[in-house]
Amino acid sequence: xxxxxxxxxxxxxxxxxxxxxxxxxxxxxxxxxxxxxxxxxxxxxxxxxxxxxxxxxxxxxxxxxxxxxxxxxxxxxxxxxxxxxxxxxxxxxxxxxxxxxxxxxxxxxxxxxxxxxxxxxxxxxxxxxxxxxxxxxxxxxxxxxxxxxxxxxxxxxxxxxxxxxxxxxxxxxxxxxxxxxxxxxxxxxxxxxxxxxxxxxxxxxxxxxxxxxxxxxxxxxxxxxxxxxxxxxxxxxxxxxxxxxxxxxxxxxxxxxxxxxxxxxxxxxxxxxxxxxxxxxxxxxxxxxxxxxxxxxxxxxxxxxxxxxxxxxxxxxxxxxxxxxxxxxxxxxxxxxxxxxxxxxxxxxxxxxxxxxxxxxxxxxxxxxxxxxxxxxxxxxxxxxxxxxxxxxxxxxxxxxxxxxxxxxxxxxxxxxxxxxxxxxxxxxxxxxxxxxxxxxxxxxxxxxxxxxxxxxxxxxxxxxxxxxxxxxxxxxxxxxxxxxxxxxxxxxxxxxxxxxxxxxxxxxxxxxxxxxxxxxxxxxxxxxxxxxxxxxxxxxxxxxxxxxxxxxxxxxxxxxxxxxxxxxxxxxxxxxxxxxxxxxxxxxxxxxxxxxxx
Amino acid sequence: xxxxxxxxxxxxxxxxxxxxxxxxxxxxxxxxxxxxxxxxxxxxxxxxxxxxxxxxxxxxxxxxxxxxxxxxxxxxxxxxxxxxxxxxxxxxxxxxxxxxxxxxxxxxxxxxxxxxxxxxxxxxxxxxxxxxxxxxxxxxxxxxxxxxxxxxxxxxxxxxxxxxxxxxxxxxxxxxxxxxxxxxxxxxxxxxxxxxxxxxxxxxxxxxxxxxxxxxxxxxxxxxxxxxxxxxxxxxxxxxxxxxxxxxxxxxxxxxxxxxxxxxxxxxxxxxxxxxxxxxxxxxxxxxxxxxxxxxxxxxxxxxxxxxxxxxxxxxxxxxxxxxxxxxxxxxxxxxxxxxxxxxxxxxxxxxxxxxxxxxxx
Numbered sequence: 001x002x003x004x005x006x007x008x009x010x011x012x013x014x015x016x017x018x019x020x021x022x023x024x025x026x027x028x029x030x031x032x033x034x035x036x037x038x039x040x041x042x043x044x045x046x047x048x049x050x051x052x053x054x055x056x057x058x059x060x061x062x063x064x065x066x067x068x069x070x071x072x073x074x075x076x077x078x079x080x081x082x083x084x085x086x087x088x089x090x091x092x093x094x095x096x097x098x099x100x101x102x103x104x105x106x107x108x109x110x111x112x113x114x115x116x117x118x119x120x121x122x123x124x125x126x127x128x129x130x131x132x133x134x135x136x137x138x139x140x141x142x143x144x145x146x147x148x149x150x151x152x153x154x155x156x157x158x159x160x161x162x163x164x165x166x167x168x169x170x171x172x173x174x175x176x177x178x179x180x181x182x183x184x185x186x187x188x189x190x191x192x193x194x195x196x197x198x199x200x201x202x203x204x205x206x207x208x209x210x211x212x213x214x215x216x217x218x219x220x221x222x223x224x225x226x227x228x229x230x231x232x233x234x235x236x237x238x239x240x241x242x243x244x245x246x247x248x249x250x251x252x253x254x255x256x257x258x259x260x261x262x263x264x265x266x267x268x269x270x271x272x273x274x275x276x277x278x279x280x281x282x283x284x285x286x287x288x289x290x291x292x293x294x295x296x297x298x299x300x301x302x303x304x305x306x307x308x309x310x311x312x313x314x315x316x317x318x319x320x321x322x323x324x325x326x327x328x329x330x331x332x333x334x335x336x337x338x339x340x341x342x343x344x345x346x347x348x349x350x351x352x353x354x355x356x357x358x359x360x361x362x363x364x365x366x367x368x369x370x371x372x373x374x375x376x377x378x379x380x381x382x383x384x385x386x387x388x389x390x391x392x393x394x395x396x397x398x399x400x401x402x403x404x405x406x407x408x409x410x411x412x413x414x415x416x417x418x419x420x421x422x423x424x425x426x427x428x429x430x431x432x433x434x435x436x437x438x439x440x441x442x443x444x445x446x447x448x449x450x451x452x453x454x455x456x457x458x459x460x461x462x463x464x465x466x467x468x469x470x471x472x473x474x475x476x477x478x479x480x481x482x483x484x485x486x487x488x489x490x491x492x493x494x495x496x497x498x499x500x501x502x503x504x505x506x507x508x509x510x511x512x513x514x515x516x517x518x519x520x521x522x523x524x525x526x527x528x529x530x531x532x533x534x535x536x537x538x539x540x541x542x543x544x545x546x547x548x549x550x551x552x553x554x555x556x557x558x559x560x561x562x563x564x565x566x567x568x569x570x571x572x573x574x575x576x577x578x579x580x581x582x583x584x585x586x587x588x589x590x591x592x593x594x595x596x597x598x599x
Numbered sequence: 600x601x602x603x604x605x606x607x608x609x610x611x612x613x614x615x616x617x618x619x620x621x622x623x624x625x626x627x628x629x630x631x632x633x634x635x636x637x638x639x640x641x642x643x644x645x646x647x648x649x650x651x652x653x654x655x656x657x658x659x660x661x662x663x664x665x666x667x668x669x670x671x672x673x674x675x676x677x678x679x680x681x682x683x684x685x686x687x688x689x690x691x692x693x694x695x696x697x698x699x700x701x702x703x704x705x706x707x708x709x710x711x712x713x714x715x716x717x718x719x720x721x722x723x724x725x726x727x728x729x730x731x732x733x734x735x736x737x738x739x740x741x742x743x744x745x746x747x748x749x750x751x752x753x754x755x756x757x758x759x760x761x762x763x764x765x766x767x768x769x770x771x772x773x774x775x776x777x778x779x780x781x782x783x784x785x786x787x788x789x790x791x792x793x794x795x796x797x798x799x800x801x802x803x804x805x806x807x808x809x810x811x812x813x814x815x816x817x818x819x820x821x822x823x824x825x826x827x828x829x830x831x832x833x834x835x836x837x838x839x840x841x842x843x844x845x846x847x848x849x850x851x852x853x854x855x856x857x858x859x860x861x862x863x864x865x866x867x868x869x870x871x872x873x874x875x876x877x878x879x880x881x882x883x884x885x886x887x888x889x890x891x892x893x894x895x896x897x898x899x900x901x902x903x904x905x906x907x908x909x910x911x912x913x914x915x916x917x918x919x920x921x922x923x924x925x926x927x928x929x930x931x932x933x934x935x936x937x938x939x940x941x942x943x944x945x946x947x948x949x950x951x952x953x954x955x956x957x958x959x960x961x
Contacts, residue, residue, distance in 0.1 A: 207704075209639065209659040209949075212605040216657065387657075394661065395609050421664035421704045425635070428666065 034074025066176025067160035094159025180396030199406035232344035665706025678729035817872030887914030
């Protein structure tokens with residue numbers, strides 16, 4: 001099993017996901033993300049790492065996309081249409097529905113607004129999506145005769161999934177981004193005890209102890225409330241789908257409880273689309289939403305209305321959710337420019353902002369921004385940041401490992417030097433190996449494949465008949481003959497094997513001589529030996545036969561006088577190959593001599 | 600509240616220790632091993648002097664961690680070294696650990712300072728001081744109070760006492776003077792320059808016997824000598840006494856706080872002075888709350904005192920295995936921010952809170 005994470009080179013960690021896994025001769029690409037911080041070729045992974053000369057379609061058996069975030073699917077059209085890949089691409093239904101929308105949005109901004117040329121086109125996005133095969137949760141999909149995949153619920157965003165990739169008895173589970181605690185609109189990730197050979201988990205938040213959601217929300221609502229109370233406007237730049245829904249539900253509930261009157265707006269176009277998709281994929285939301293959906297649609301908000309560009313100039317307080325999320329272009333940037341000059345207003349960034357965007361600049365403290373046409377914008381409005389992203393922390397990672405019971409764990413997106421403690425923790429608690437490769441580093445994991453073997457009924461019956469009662473928890477040792485013919489393996493009894501092969505059975509018998517010092521007559525020595533063995537071997541059948549010999553189970557002991565020395569008796573101990581263990585034990589026991597007591 | 604952050608640790612802690620660079624250390628106290636010692640980097644909100652509401656980072660980061668087989672009942676950093684010392688049952692020995700955050704994030708066990716009195720003894724209380732060589736003051740009873748040099752494990756001082764009275768706390772008043780607090784409430788002073796002089800109690804509680812006591816020593820005014828450091832004692836029955844080391848014959852002031860009798864005995868009783876807020880102290884360990892008092896208004900009449908703030912957050916946490924509500928195991932003041940307190944409870948919660956200043960007072 002080998003793992004390889006594609007990056008643009010050393011020193012790059014967070015920003016994009018693109019992983020290559022080789023399992024039992026199959027090659028799978030996991031995610032195909034784009035790095036939003038770069039405006040040149042560095043934003044796409046370097047696919048030449050995969051194969052220098054071969055065609056990607058021949059080399060890769062399939063591509064799997066975990067969810068619609070651009071750092072996981074942003075490079076897909078580039079990869080499939082511009083680099084060239086015609087094989088299957090797997091993702092969940094919501095991901096398939098939402099991906100093209102985000103890709104198109106991003107394409108529009110990059111090409112139309114920024115004038116980029118080396119970027120995929122709308123047609124390329126469409127052609128790429130034609131290669132996508134959508135999968136359901138817990139549905140086993142046969143990619144070919146040997147490779148199968150299965151999606152599990154991951155939480156995080158709508159449609160996000162963890163994937164199990166199985167070839168024969170070897171399997172890998174890739175988590176993508178996941179979350180082990182449910183939130184207002186999504187449930188928590190879950191996987192069964194699938195015992196993969198390798199679990200690949202993201203670890204961006206592995207070393208953090210997160211502030212409770214309630215405190216985060218409390219502070220967020222406090223800020224929004226304070227701003228609105230003093231007549232200011234709150235701008236919340238969001239991506240169309242994702243945390244926006246979470247915040248909408250939060251604000252709606254708060255407005256309802258506090259009986260607030262200030263209007264809340266959500267960007268036009270995106271409201272309908274988002275609600276449409278959440279309704280369509282209602283099974284992907286959490287239990288509570290599904291339950292209340294019968295009475296009322298949780299995404300049909302009473303207090304949140306569609307936004308019109310003209311509203312931005314309205315006097316008075318308001319809250320607006322506008323896209324895109326990093327204030328890099330579009331409506332949110334327009335609104336920002338209008339409101340930036342008033343200190344009563346506030347902008348709350350609800351997520352990570354990539355370097356180079358206006359969002360990133362203002363979060364870093366910049367208050368004078370250069371806009372197009374060399375205009376300087378002075379930012380007097382309050383700038384706040386609230387991260388509501390849903391990722392697993394150390395506790396969550398441990399929980400997932402406990403659920404899946406992998407044999408090995410691999411962590412991506414962490415800083416290896418600073419993760420030694422977590423590595424030890426995982427290794428100590430679960431007794432598995434934990435790997436933390438750097439970008440561009442190949443990790444090889446050795447697996448113990450189990451080989452299925454057919455056992456003959458006769459052998460099974462025989463083995464269960466002898467010996468002690470079978471204990472379901474303890475492994476039982478059995479003897480048989482393994483016949484490997486063509487591609488089949490059979491376990492049969494030795495007799496049957498000999499018969500099939502037309503061989504005659506041979507019996508092996510061992511005889512050992514033990515010298516004992518005993519001047520008495522032979523039959524007295526025999527009696528002494530008999531009493532001694534009867535005393536020691538209480539669990540065995542020890543018999544004194546009329547002809548003067550002793551049997552211990554099937555082992556025969558006879559005594560004769562030594563030909564030259566009457567004081568020495570020679571004990572002949574004879575056993576078959578099957579009784580080797582007992583025979584050796586008896587011989588060693590007798591060699592120690594007999595106890596002194598008179599018989 | 601001015602500010603409130605709640606966190607959940609994977610395992611509950613009964614120590615919160617501040618270290619150089621505003622790091623915080625917590626450790627598990629489970630009886631069946633596998634306890635983690637975690638050095639945490641607090642979020643920037645707690646680093647800055649002014650409180651910011653929304654901030655890019657609101658989370659604690661685990662900077663480094665170690666594994667301890669013993670439960671950790673007490674933990675102290677050794678100033679000016681990269682070492683820390685822990686203690687816990689089943690004996691009064693100390694475990695020494697190395698923290699080297701730059702190279703790796705693992706806290707390594709380096710050595711142990713053994714207990715001469717064998718197992719079954721109560722766990723050692725620990726104190727360190729920053730004006731000396733790397734010394735650690737430790738002991739579980741009056742007759743085994745000693746100072747050991749951490750790196751060489753050489754004994755530097757041994758208190759002269761044959762009294763096997765159990766200790767609940769000890770502290771350096773200055774680099775030469777020690778203050779010891781017995782579980783029964785007596786306070787003893789010792790001068791390490793005079794190891795031959797037997798320890799004697801300088802203060803005995805007037806409250807009924809049968810209660811367990813603990814103490815908290817404050818910083819005292821800037822540049823003053825050790826004798827003006829305020830000492831406060833808390834009993835399991837809710838008695839609070841303030842003692843002036845100079846005039847130990849009479850207690851300076853006392854009060855009674857309205858608390859339920861502690862259900863688990865006095866295991867988690869904790870009292871501490873605010874380092875940046877004059878005259879304020881906090882107590883915890885009776886239930887799921889932390890009380891903050893302004894002791895400047897107290898006199899010797901032993902009246903019931905009103906807290907200026909009560910943090911109730913932990914009381915709403917997860918119930919324990921026997922259905923009992925969470926108990927606050929320890930609390931610690933922020934070294935610089937005047938009204939910021941960290942508190943931990945038996946359900947693994949870790950809270951950082953800051954209360955709104957009422958007009959005028961502290």
